[in-house]
Amino acid sequence: MTSYIARRLLQGALVVVGVITIVFFLVRVSGDPATYFVSLDPDKTPADIQLELVEIRKSLGLDRPVIIQYFLFVQVAIRGDFGNSFRYHIPATRVVLERVPLSLKLGGAAAVIGVGVGLPLGIAAALKRGSMIDSVSTTIAVLGLTVPGFWLGIMLIILFAVKLHLLPAAGSESWRHLILPALTQSAGLMAVVARMGRSGMLEVLGQDYVRTARAKGLSERLVVFRHALRNSMISLITVVGSSIPHLVGTIVIVEVVFAWPGLGSLMMQSVFSRDYPVIMLGVLFMSVITVVVFIIVDVLYAIVDPRIRYR
Amino acid sequence: MAESSTSVRLAESRAIDGRFGLLRGGYVGTFLRNWQGLIGLSLIVTFSLLAIFAPVLAPSDPQEINLAHILAPPAWSDSDRGFGLLGTDNLGRDILSRVIHGSRVSLLVGISATLIGLFVGVPMGLIAGYKGRPLDDIITRFADIQSAIPFLVLLIAILTFIGGGLLNVVIFLGLSGWIGYARLVRGETLSIRTRDFVISARAVGASEARIMFHHILPNVVAPIIIAATLSFGGMILTESALSFLGIGVSASTPTWGRMLAESRQDILSAFGPSLFPGVAIVAVVLGANWTGDWLRDVLDPRLRGSR
Numbered sequence: 001m002t003s004y005i006a007r008r009l010l011q012g013a014l015v016v017v018g019v020i021t022i023v024f025f026l027v028r029v030s031g032d033p034a035t036y037f038v039s040l041d042p043d044k045t046p047a048d049i050q051l052e053l054v055e056i057r058k059s060l061g062l063d064r065p066v067i068i069q070y071f072l073f074v075q076v077a078i079r080g081d082f083g084n085s086f087r088y089h090i091p092a093t094r095v096v097l098e099r100v101p102l103s104l105k106l107g108g109a110a111a112v113i114g115v116g117v118g119l120p121l122g123i124a125a126a127l128k129r130g131s132m133i134d135s136v137s138t139t140i141a142v143l144g145l146t147v148p149g150f151w152l153g154i155m156l157i158i159l160f161a162v163k164l165h166l167l168p169a170a171g172s173e174s175w176r177h178l179i180l181p182a183l184t185q186s187a188g189l190m191a192v193v194a195r196m197g198r199s200g201m202l203e204v205l206g207q208d209y210v211r212t213a214r215a216k217g218l219s220e221r222l223v224v225f226r227h228a229l230r231n232s233m234i235s236l237i238t239v240v241g242s243s244i245p246h247l248v249g250t251i252v253i254v255e256v257v258f259a260w261p262g263l264g265s266l267m268m269q270s271v272f273s274r275d276y277p278v279i280m281l282g283v284l285f286m287s288v289i290t291v292v293v294f295i296i297v298d299v300l301y302a303i304v305d306p307r308i309r310y311r
Numbered sequence: 312m313a314e315s316s317t318s319v320r321l322a323e324s325r326a327i328d329g330r331f332g333l334l335r336g337g338y339v340g341t342f343l344r345n346w347q348g349l350i351g352l353s354l355i356v357t358f359s360l361l362a363i364f365a366p367v368l369a370p371s372d373p374q375e376i377n378l379a380h381i382l383a384p385p386a387w388s389d390s391d392r393g394f395g396l397l398g399t400d401n402l403g404r405d406i407l408s409r410v411i412h413g414s415r416v417s418l419l420v421g422i423s424a425t426l427i428g429l430f431v432g433v434p435m436g437l438i439a440g441y442k443g444r445p446l447d448d449i450i451t452r453f454a455d456i457q458s459a460i461p462f463l464v465l466l467i468a469i470l471t472f473i474g475g476g477l478l479n480v481v482i483f484l485g486l487s488g489w490i491g492y493a494r495l496v497r498g499e500t501l502s503i504r505t506r507d508f509v510i511s512a513r514a515v516g517a518s519e520a521r522i523m524f525h526h527i528l529p530n531v532v533a534p535i536i537i538a539a540t541l542s543f544g545g546m547i548l549t550e551s552a553l554s555f556l557g558i559g560v561s562a563s564t565p566t567w568g569r570m571l572a573e574s575r576q577d578i579l580s581a582f583g584p585s586l587f588p589g590v591a592i593v594a595v596v597l598g599a600n601w602t603g604d605w606l607r608d609v610l611d612p613r614l615r616g617s618r
Contacts, residue, residue: 015455015456015459016459018452018453018456018459019456019459019460022456022457022460023460023465026465026468026469027465027468027469027472030468030469030472030473142597142600143593145596145600146544146548146593146596146597146600147589147592147593148548148551148552148555148568148589148592148593149552150552150555150568150571151571151585151588151589151592151593154571154574154575154578154585154589155585155586155589157578158578158582158585162578162579245458245459245460245461245462248461249461249462249463249464250463250552252461252463252464252467253463253552253555253556256556267464267467268467268556271464271467271468271471271472272471274472279468282464283460283461283464283465283468286461286464287459287460287461290459290461291459294459
């Protein structure tokens with residue numbers, strides 16, 4: 001088991017290095033941030049502007065060939081130094097680390113809601129096919145995959161903040177501020193979990209070992225929770241794992257809609273203000289989170305299904 | 312974005328087996344399924360017609376500013392202040408006309424981006440599955456890396472830096488979607504490449520390209536069409552998200568995402584501008600998903616009657 005995890009961690013690290021390389025070149029090739037930092041002064045001649053551009057490029061280290069920039073970047077990045085934020089003029093790591101806990105809080109709350117509501121719904125739907133709860137579960141599963149997150153957010157704001165005055169529309173000051181964004185962010189996961197929980201459970205309930213368990217007189221509760229549930233988790237875990245990159249992406253939009261000052265809204269600001277060091281570090285963080293979750297999923301997979309453990 | 316909902320459905324297809332159909336009780340289930348497929352297909356056809364004939368069908372110019380009717384409710388809900396079938400936005404523009412014209416961008420981006428994903432992903436999957444190592448390792452590893460990139464963030468960054476515009480949105484969105492097809496086709500190719508007809512084709516001296524595209528590809532078409540239909544909805548969702556963030560196609564073109572972004576400042580005074588574009592998005596994506604589910608039942612014999 002340990003060597004399995006170690007191998008997955010190594011593969012994960014290689015993936016992260018690949019991500020950083022691709023993102024670095026794509027971002028550098030797609031634009032010159034220096035133009036963004038030229039001060040606007042109507043008295044300046046084009047020659048002055050050219051001179052200023054050269055100086056800005058030099059001060060930001062953008063005057064060298066991209067490939068050299070890349071190696072310089074990697075050289076210091078390994079030591080945890082990602083340079084100063086172009087915008088805040090403090091280390092990018094500080095800017096990013098300040099925002100990460102808020103995003104983790106939002107993502108964590110959304111994961112708890114998504115799995116906490118979706119899984120019981122999916123299982124109940126499978127156990128009581130064709131019932132009211134089956135319809136509710138199916139409807140949530142359909143809507144969660146078709147309703148855009150930002151629109152759901154706007155609708156929730158109109159309903160709970162504007163019409164009912166129950167919850168705040170934006171900000172992050174208290175736990176009440178967390179409810180609407182977490183609900184919005186959880187919708188996609190809830191849909192996936194409810195849908196896969198239902199179909200996974202249905203598949204397992206038709207298996208011979210479940211019939212055997214029933215035939216030897218086990219209580220329904222024991223059959224469902226001991227024999228069926230664990231086996232139905234296998235396909236569920238796979239699908240939840242594969243939807244992680246998608247969830248990391250949607251959190252950006254949810255944070256923008258609710259003015260939640262996490263990593264996502266920081267990334268939006270940094271993109272608009274061409275703050276490369278912060279963009280790079282933010283992307284790095286998001287892909288590390290993605291890769292770590294992928295690894296956790298693989299390990300969970302091995303725990304749930306002992307057949308694949310030491311492969 | 313697109314990949315996840317596709318992989319959900321494909322994985323689900325695999326997870327469900329024949330017993331499911333028996334449990335479901337035969338005819339009623341089949342009828343329900345077709346009923347959903349019918350609605351899904353009608354939604355797609357309706358929105359396609361709206362997109363094609365938008366200039367003829369829209370009651371007024373979607374960009375025409377009418378300051379006499381700012382944020383008017385729909386005419387049927389308020390006969391005094393109401394204006395137009397769905398009301399007007401904060402510049403007095405007719406929402407119905409804007410929703411109709413907005414379908415053009417959504418469908419165009421959805422279709423083109425899906426096609427780009429197919430054109431990259433299918434050959435990659437064929438090559439990876441048929442040629443084996445080392446090409447397989449390279450393609451698979453690259454797909455792993457790309458799927459760990461927060462692609463929406465990268466899309467936002469690139470499109471901001473090089474400028475949005477229809478072409479750029481389509482290209483980068485399309486390139487985000489190739490992984491799903493590549494993985495799907497690779498898997499299918501791996502299981503087909505050892506079949507007798509492939510071995511015979513090789514024995515009579517068919518070139519590798521011929522084997523891949525003439526012998527293997529036709530056997531993978533059904534799952535590809537299903538996956539493409541399902542990911543089409545995801546592409547539309549991503550496009551609307553980009554437009555919502557103000558990064559998509561140019562501001563002079565009405566898009567559903569942009570309409571929703573513009574509606575946000577008026578949520579205290581008007582409900583319509585933030586409601587109807589969202590309904591349009593949900594309708595198209597739902598249409599695509601239900602059509603895809605239905606195609607899956609019709610086209611994939613291994614799953615026939617399984618849901």
